[in-house]
Amino acid sequence: MNSSLLSLAIWTPIIGALVVLMTGNDRNAHLARPIALISAIVAFLVTIPLYTGFDTAVAGMQFVELYNWIPRFNINYHLGVDGISVLFILLNSFITIFVVLAAWQVIDTKVAQYLAAFLAMSGLINGIFSSLDGVLFYVFFEASLIPMYIIIGIWGGPNRVYAAFKFFLYTLLGSLLMLIALIYLFMASNGSFNILDWHELKIGMGPQSYLFFAFLIAFAVKVPMWPVHTWLPDAHVEAPTGGSVVLAAIALKLGAYGFLRFSLPIAPDASQYFAPLMITLSLIAVIYIGFVALVQQDMKKLVAYSSISHMGFVTLGFFIFNQLGIEGALVQMISHGFVSGAMFLCIGVLYDRLHSRQIADYGGVVNVMPKFAAFFLLFSMANSGLPATSGFVGEFMVILGAVKYNFWIGFAAATTLIVGAAYTLWMYKRVVFGEITNPHVAEMSDINSREFLILGILAIAVLAMGLYPYPFTDVMHASVDNLLKHVAVSKL
Numbered sequence: 001m002n003s004s005l006l007s008l009a010i011w012t013p014i015i016g017a018l019v020v021l022m023t024g025n026d027r028n029a030h031l032a033r034p035i036a037l038i039s040a041i042v043a044f045l046v047t048i049p050l051y052t053g054f055d056t057a058v059a060g061m062q063f064v065e066l067y068n069w070i071p072r073f074n075i076n077y078h079l080g081v082d083g084i085s086v087l088f089i090l091l092n093s094f095i096t097i098f099v100v101l102a103a104w105q106v107i108d109t110k111v112a113q114y115l116a117a118f119l120a121m122s123g124l125i126n127g128i129f130s131s132l133d134g135v136l137f138y139v140f141f142e143a144s145l146i147p148m149y150i151i152i153g154i155w156g157g158p159n160r161v162y163a164a165f166k167f168f169l170y171t172l173l174g175s176l177l178m179l180i181a182l183i184y185l186f187m188a189s190n191g192s193f194n195i196l197d198w199h200e201l202k203i204g205m206g207p208q209s210y211l212f213f214a215f216l217i218a219f220a221v222k223v224p225m226w227p228v229h230t231w232l233p234d235a236h237v238e239a240p241t242g243g244s245v246v247l248a249a250i251a252l253k254l255g256a257y258g259f260l261r262f263s264l265p266i267a268p269d270a271s272q273y274f275a276p277l278m279i280t281l282s283l284i285a286v287i288y289i290g291f292v293a294l295v296q297q298d299m300k301k302l303v304a305y306s307s308i309s310h311m312g313f314v315t316l317g318f319f320i321f322n323q324l325g326i327e328g329a330l331v332q333m334i335s336h337g338f339v340s341g342a343m344f345l346c347i348g349v350l351y352d353r354l355h356s357r358q359i360a361d362y363g364g365v366v367n368v369m370p371k372f373a374a375f376f377l378l379f380s381m382a383n384s385g386l387p388a389t390s391g392f393v394g395e396f397m398v399i400l401g402a403v404k405y406n407f408w409i410g411f412a413a414a415t416t417l418i419v420g421a422a423y424t425l426w427m428y429k430r431v432v433f434g435e436i437t438n439p440h441v442a443e444m445s446d447i448n449s450r451e452f453l454i455l456g457i458l459a460i461a462v463l464a465m466g467l468y469p470y471p472f473t474d475v476m477h478a479s480v481d482n483l484l485k486h487v488a489v490s491k492l
Contacts, residue, residue: 003063005050006079006130009089010123013043013096017119020112029111033104036115040100043122044093050086056474059083059482061132061196069136074191078133083479084260084330085129087472088253091337092129095249096122098454099242102345105450106241106352107155114155118242121147128254134182134193138175141254145171148243148251156238163231163238170221170231178218178262181211185266199265199486208270215263216274222255225315226285229308236304237357241348244300248307249341253333256314260326260483264318268487271319278319283412285312290419294426299347299357302427303340306383309416310336316413317398320405321487326480327473328397334472335382335390335465342379342458346372349451350431353444359427364436369446373432375455380428382462384421390465 016039023032050063061080069077081089099118107114124147127140145168153164184207185198192198203211221228232252236244264271286309293305310332317329349372350365351357366373382389385396395417403410436442447455465472 004065005046005053005063006065006081006089006126008046009043009050009093009126010079010130012046012123013039013093013119013126014123016040016043017116017123020116020119023112026109026111029108032112032115033100036100036112036119037097039119040093040097040122043119044090044097047090047093047126050081051090051475054081054083054086054475056083057478059478062086064132069133073135073193075135075193076133077136078194079130079136080132081130083476084483085257087330087334087475088129088250088257089126091253091334092122092125092250095245095337095341098341098345098458099245101450101454102245102348103240103242106348110154114151114240114242117147117151118246121151121246125250125254129257132195134185134195134198136193137195138179138182141178142172142175144251144254148247151243152235152239155240156243158238159234160238163234166231167235170224170228174218174221174228177214178258181214181218181262184211195261201266203267205269205273208267209273212263212267212270212274215258215267216278219255219258219263220281222258223252223311223315224255224308225281225312226289226308229285229289232308233301233304236307236344237298237300241344241351244304244344244348245341248303248344249337252307252311253337256311256318256329256333259315259318264483265486271487272321275319275321279316279409282312282316282319283409285309286316286413286416287419290416290423293423294419296423297359299350299359299427299431300344301357302359302423303343303347303383306343306420306423307336307340309420310340313395313398313413313416316409317394317401320401320409321484322401322404323477323480323484324397324404325401326484327476328394328399328401330394330476330480331390331397331465331469331472332394335394335462338458338461338465339379339382339389339391342375342455342462343383345454345458346376346379349447354438354440359430361438362431362441363434363438364441365432365444367436368442368444371452372447372455375447375459376432377428378459378462379455380424382466383424385417388463388466390462390469393466393469 064080131137296302317325382391
């Protein structure tokens with residue numbers, strides 16, 4: 001199917017970013033904000049036909065676009081989506097709207113530049129999820145670092161420069177090994193950068209192992225997996241609210257997506273051989289990082305460690321090689337986008353009023369912010385994996401898949417339901433319940449109509465996905481089934 005929908009999904013927000021930048025300095029912030037919001041909404045609307053027009057019976061790529069870019073090296077502008085990638089383009093464009101809304105009254109310096117950075121990043125991330133050319137993927141993958149580096153470095157907290165530099169250094173160094181792997185695959189495929197051609201290559205176990213670890217380092221940093229996770233809490237704590245939302249809801253998914261697009265189909269034998277290593281690292285993230293979250297005093301840091309733990313579930317689901325595991329991991333990624341984004345927005349609401357992220361500075365918030373407390377409770381429950389919320393569906397599917405693979409691995413993974421509830425609800429109890437001990441808390445006002453709209457829509461998304469996940473699982477089923485057959489055939 002030939003279409004320009006993917007190009008529209010990529011370039012609409014980027015063009016919107018350029019228009020926002022043209023509004024100039026902060027004297028025109030009243031123009032920059034509505035232009036950014038309209039751009040984000042239009043960018044989301046152009047992605048909807050990707051879902052409504054998607055053929056769930058087809059496992060291969062749809063909405064394909066192919067144009068020569070650098071013919072001498074056989075590098076093409078090659079786009080397409082399957083059931084694994086299409087939902088993430090919608091999620092990314094959806095979340096960008098809330099990031100723009102969240103900054104409406106909070107960001108008052110370099111407003112146009114702030115909003116433009118998020119719009120540009122949204123387009124670049126859509127490019128990552130739809131690229132079918134190795135060089136195009138790498139260009140989008142690296143370019144997406146730049147807006148986030150700027151967002152943390154300019155609008156972040158007191159240690160923003162350190163956090164931005166650490167974030168950039170970790171992810172850039174990991175990506176360099178991926179570049180070497182891409183060049184090797186170009187040579188092995190007789191001069192093709194087509195990712196789908198690479199899926200059909202017959203590579204020996206030795207080269208597969210080197211490719212697997214090259215991709216592992218690049219994508220593990222991005223997820224992030226233990227032990228290369230230490231940049232994430234620093235980045236979250238220093239980033240402005242919008243930066244934390246995009247980082248957790250979207251950016252972490254890029255590494256996990258890389259495993260499904262590169263590691264498993266290109267190095268299937270090595271992926272199976274090193275699956276015990278990946279499962280071990282994933283379980284460490286799920287269990288150990290969960291306990292690390294339990295002792296955090298900073299709300300952002302707690303939710304940041306929570307994200308690492310939840311993403312451990314995702315990598316676990318990928319490497320148990322069954323339908324339930326991989327589909328559950330994909331559902332978990334989308335749910336985590338809604339829930340973690342909402343959690344960081346809730347923390348941002350509190351920070352905007354009290355300018356503190358320390359749990360000890362709060363207490364009794366329900367007495368002055370009952371509407372906020374209700375939303376925060378729903379998202380906290382979803383973060384804990386409460387049934388009927390989106391947080392439960394993915395975790396339950398991965399646990400079922402893990403039990404099918406090995407009972408004790410499933411049992412170990414299920415401990416997150418206890419630890420996750422412990423750190424999330426303990427934070428909620430200390431922040432929201434009890435008597436007001438801080439006089440500044442008594443002066444806080446409940447959420448306004450803009451904040452109510454943001455949290456309300458996310459609450460609907462969390463409940464809808466929790467109660468009826470079929471529209472999500474139906475889209476990915478054929479593509480996941482095809483991936484598993486590819487890995488299994490290669491093993492024979």
